[in-house]
Amino acid sequence: MVEWGALDKLFDxxxxxxxxxxxxxxxxxxxxxxxxLPDLQAWEEWILPExxxxxxxxxxxxxxxxxxxxxxxxxxxxxxxxxQTLTVGEICYVLAGSPEGQVLSLLSHVTLxxxxxxxxxxxxxxLELAARxxxxxxxxxxxxxxxxxxxxxxxxxxxxxDEEIGNTLEEWRSRVHPxxxxxxxxxxxxxxxxxTDYYVNEHRLRNKAGxxxxxxxxxxxxxxxxxKPYRMVGFHTDITSHRELEEGLRAFSQMLEERVTERTLELxxxxxxxxxxxxxxxDGFFIHYLKGEGREDTLIEVNDAAxxxxxxxxxxxADRSFSQLFxxxxxxxxxxxxxxxxxxxxxxxxxxxxxxxxxxxxxxxxAQMFQLANGEACFSSARDIxxxxxxxxxxxxxxxxxxxxxxxxxxxxxIGAIAHQWKQPxxxxxxxAGMIPDACDAEELKETxxxxxxxxxxxSRTISEFRDFxxxxxxxxxxLACESAAGLMKILGPVLQREGIEVRIHPHEHFSVFGRPNxxxxxxxxxxxxxxxxxxxxxxxxxQVQVYHENDSRTGTIxxxxxxxxxxxxxxxxxxxxxxxxxxxxxxxxxGLSLARTIIxxxxxxxxxxxxxxxxxxxxxxxxxxxxxxxAKGKPMNKDQRNPL
Amino acid sequence: MNEQELGPLKETxxxxxxxxxxxxxxxxxxxxxxxxxxxxxEHGQAAWEIIEGQTPDLVITDIEMPVxxxxxxxxxxxxxxxDEPVVIMTAFEDEAxxxxxxxxxxxxxxxxxxxFAALMNVLQSRGxxxx
Numbered sequence: 001m002v003e004w005g006a007l008d009k010l011f012d013x014x015x016x017x018x019x020x021x022x023x024x025x026x027x028x029x030x031x032x033x034x035x036x037l038p039d040l041q042a043w044e045e046w047i048l049p050e051x052x053x054x055x056x057x058x059x060x061x062x063x064x065x066x067x068x069x070x071x072x073x074x075x076x077x078x079x080x081x082x083x084q085t086l087t088v089g090e091i092c093y094v095l096a097g098s099p100e101g102q103v104l105s106l107l108s109h110v111t112l113x114x115x116x117x118x119x120x121x122x123x124x125x126x127l128e129l130a131a132r133x134x135x136x137x138x139x140x141x142x143x144x145x146x147x148x149x150x151x152x153x154x155x156x157x158x159x160x161x162d163e164e165i166g167n168t169l170e171e172w173r174s175r176v177h178p179x180x181x182x183x184x185x186x187x188x189x190x191x192x193x194x195x196t197d198y199y200v201n202e203h204r205l206r207n208k209a210g211x212x213x214x215x216x217x218x219x220x221x222x223x224x225x226x227x228k229p230y231r232m233v234g235f236h237t238d239i240t241s242h243r244e245l246e247e248g249l250r251a252f253s254q255m256l257e258e259r260v261t262e263r264t265l266e267l268x269x270x271x272x273x274x275x276x277x278x279x280x281x282x283d284g285f286f287i288h289y290l291k292g293e294g295r296e297d298t299l300i301e302v303n304d305a306a307x308x309x310x311x312x313x314x315x316x317x318a319d320r321s322f323s324q325l326f327x328x329x330x331x332x333x334x335x336x337x338x339x340x341x342x343x344x345x346x347x348x349x350x351x352x353x354x355x356x357x358x359x360x361x362x363x364x365x366x367a368q369m370f371q372l373a374n375g376e377a378c379f380s381s382a383r384d385i386x387x388x389x390x391x392x393x394x395x396x397x398x399x400x401x402x403x404x405x406x407x408x409x410x411x412x413x414x415i416g417a418i419a420h421q422w423k424q425p426x427x428x429x430x431x432x433a434g435m436i437p438d439a440c441d442a443e444e445l446k447e448t449x450x451x452x453x454x455x456x457x458x459x460s461r462t463i464s465e466f467r468d469f470x471x472x473x474x475x476x477x478x479x480l481a482c483e484s485a486a487g488l489m490k491i492l493g494p495v496l497q498r499e500g501i502e503v504r505i506h507p508h509e510h511f512s513v514f515g516r517p518n519x520x521x522x523x524x525x526x527x528x529x530x531x532x533x534x535x536x537x538x539x540x541x542x543x544q545v546q547v548y549h550e551n552d553s554r555t556g557t558i559x560x561x562x563x564x565x566x567x568x569x570x571x572x573x574x575x576x577x578x579x580x581x582x583x584x585x586x587x588x589x590x591x592g593l594s595l596a597r598t599i600i601x602x603x604x605x606x607x608x609x610x611x612x613x614x615x616x617x618x619x620x621x622x623x624x625x626x627x628x629x630x631x632a633k634g635k636p637m638n639k640d641q642r643n644p645l
Numbered sequence: 646m647n648e649q650e651l652g653p654l655k656e657t658x659x660x661x662x663x664x665x666x667x668x669x670x671x672x673x674x675x676x677x678x679x680x681x682x683x684x685x686x687e688h689g690q691a692a693w694e695i696i697e698g699q700t701p702d703l704v705i706t707d708i709e710m711p712v713x714x715x716x717x718x719x720x721x722x723x724x725x726x727x728d729e730p731v732v733i734m735t736a737f738e739d740e741a742x743x744x745x746x747x748x749x750x751x752x753x754x755x756x757x758x759x760x761f762a763a764l765m766n767v768l769q770s771r772g773x774x775x776x
Binding site for chain 2: 420423424426427428429430432434437444447448451454455494497
């Protein structure tokens, strides 16, 4: 509890400041100024109960509305052990940037009710001091004499010095903005007549420079025992910046509102455009979540085409799992694909959806991931490719047939080789059989048998090689490229040799490629047979075909170089690979090299090129190397380890 | 034809040229008991080296061979020793026309009796076979 003397000292200094926190305990954490104050709780206890409730309500209201500066209605306090009551004014400032919304309260001593009124001048000084502390202008109007006292700060607020403004009401009235004057005067008269407890008005006042300030004008009249006002005091607060801010805010909010309206319209237009596109598409659109973090791949939205494709309504599809729309056996692959989408963002997948009747619908899915507030989602557009697939299948079958036919045509080329290959061992068998009549013992018979069996083995091996070459549609596999050339030469070698053509295979590098070995052989066969035809037609001697195998880290190259005089220039570099263009003019079919390109480029993912070298044509086949268990064999080896092919 | 009729080959030296070892072995086995000598060569070049040293009574040669083939050997023999009888063994009849200088042509696979008959005919026509 505070000593009375201390409190007396408080009110001697006219005003006092303290800082407090509205929502903490009610103790006062800090003090400003020299005044000594009791704690807030004690202070509140001093307030007359009827005023205490009013103050508390006003405080709460202001603080809740986040007003930064407000003035409480004067309230009365009764000091402990005293009959004396004081009327106290309190102006509160919510301190910006302070922790926990601290409030600075400025308390001013308004009147001391001790039976006698304080002198007018004394109270004016006190009020002026209070006004100065808040930065407000103070005015004091003697209604009996009409004299008005304007504080120095009131004058300075308008840009005048003390001497420039006189003591008449006109000094103020003449500066009120003409538009605001009628309302302001009415408000003032209303209070003087006793209709309002306080006079409060906002109006514009012209300053010395001719501009206008917005002021908040607050005042109260003092009345005699008959209720007749004899004096009125008040404060002018410069609220220009506040009004400007308010104006600015109003304009800003109006602009925002306009922009929101505009944007909403734009969004609505976009939405209807999007809806049109969404539902107008022939592809089925599925917007769905991606599985993960306890979420299923639930459908969010589908378009008309999706409903049509699956033969189900939107309602039937609502909340269904996306992957459940697929054939059971495709779901695992689809899940793997959708997982991949999460990392790659987008991708294409081919699979089969399921119609209501359970039919498979072949689709190509184009999926694009995006983020929704509640997780990863995906926009999947599904195109029915049943027709395209059957066309592709048909084309593939045609291509397959063409390749097979071409291989059969090559059979014509090869039949001589086959016959020749077989004549030799047959001859050996025949002659070995001739040994039997002369055989005089088991040993001689055994020798005969050995010769015959040896030749039978040879025949069996060659027939396997032929079968490998002619067998259609073998599965793709990883194989050593140089084995293709070597295998082909086992078959073709004797025919070429008969025509004086020496084929040399240089397995400089052993590398693995992926495809069908006999298709690569077919390409080599076409090239070598073309060279053979050129040698024969042109009667070239010293006939040679060199086959080189080389590779870098990613590509294996097979280079076939002959000395048959080259290819006519107008077929280079590309025309001879076109269908129906032959290096042999009328004699050729124009199929061989075009198929060679189909095999190398479409079926094995490589390239085939040709150019004329010094003495003949040079074909270069580049194929992608494959990662596999045979990769090791494909790595360059030292000389001793090389396959002696 | 009777195999006994081959008796008079006993004084004959035959050179057989073929790159296939089993064939060489079979021919050697069939002829060695009936001829004075059977010489063997694996290609035309080897055969020519033998012939240059000592001319056999008759040469039987295959066509398809490395280094020097049968036709080249035939040409060389006919140029140098026009009277030397040469029997050609070939896989195909259409190849035979290239060997028109040959005294006889055998088409593979060759039977024992065809071989003997051809040898007798050639030697008879040369007056070297006195049956």
